[in-house]
Amino acid sequence: MTRRSQSRSAARLGAVQALYQQDMEGMKLGPLLREFHAHRLGAVIEETEFAEAEADFFDDIVTGVDARREEIDALIAGKLAAGWSLDRLDKPQKQILRAGTYELLARADIPVATVIGEYLDVADAFYDKREKNFVNGLLDAIAKDVRS
Numbered sequence: 712m713t714r715r716s717q718s719r720s721a722a723r724l725g726a727v728q729a730l731y732q733q734d735m736e737g738m739k740l741g742p743l744l745r746e747f748h749a750h751r752l753g754a755v756i757e758e759t760e761f762a763e764a765e766a767d768f769f770d771d772i773v774t775g776v777d778a779r780r781e782e783i784d785a786l787i788a789g790k791l792a793a794g795w796s797l798d799r800l801d802k803p804q805k806q807i808l809r810a811g812t813y814e815l816l817a818r819a820d821i822p823v824a825t826v827i828g829e830y831l832d833v834a835d836a837f838y839d840k841r842e843k844n845f846v847n848g849l850l851d852a853i854a855k856d857v858r859s
Contacts, residue, residue, distance in 0.1 A: 721764035723810060723829050724836065725752050726772035730806040733777070740777050744770060775813045783812045790852045803837045804846065811850045815857050823854045 729747050732738060738746075752764040776783060787808050788797050797805060811830035814821055827850045834846045 718763055718765040719768055720829060720832065721752070722766070722769035723772065724833050725764045725769050726776075726810050727803065727806045727833055729769075729773050730776055730809060731803055733773075734802060734806065740774060744773060747773075771818075772810050772813060775817050776809045779813060779816065780809070783809050783816070786812055786816075786853050786856070787849065790849050801842075804834070804842060807834050807837075807846055808849055811846070812853050812857075815850065815854050819858070823858055827851060827854065 725747060728751070729743055733740075733743050747769070748766060752766060752769060784797055787805075791797070791800075800808070807830050810833075811826055814826045814830075815823065818826070827847060830850060831843055831847055834843045838846075
């Protein structure tokens with residue numbers, strides 16, 4: 712894995728964590744970004760050193776999801792099975808899907824397979840195979856709509 716892809720992977724994981732924190736605590740975007748830049752990205756937490764995250768890429772994902780949340784949520788909700796709503800999704804899973812959907816929508820410079828693969832790696836940090844398959848299926852369906 713190249714240094715750039717490592718820093719982008721770290722940025723994606725950080726973005727999902729920041730979006731989760733924003734969702735849980737209702738933090739405003741400015742303070743949230745400042746906190747992550749100062750204390751989280753590339754930090755050492757509980758003796759684990761995290762890869763240095765590409766800060767601009769992190770900012771793009773977090774601010775992009777924040778700005779386009781309604782559009783992103785509508786795309787995700789449109790792919791859920793009948794009787795399911797965004798509110799029924801596990802909170803970290805919802806943020807993984809939001810970040811992945813944002814990249815599929817707004818970052819045409821990044822191949823679909825890269826976006827989906829990266830967010831499956833993020834999902835792997837939180838979930839078992841069934842939930843990863845759910846994330847994969849949903850992002851794949853969204854990609855077919857927004858990238859075709």
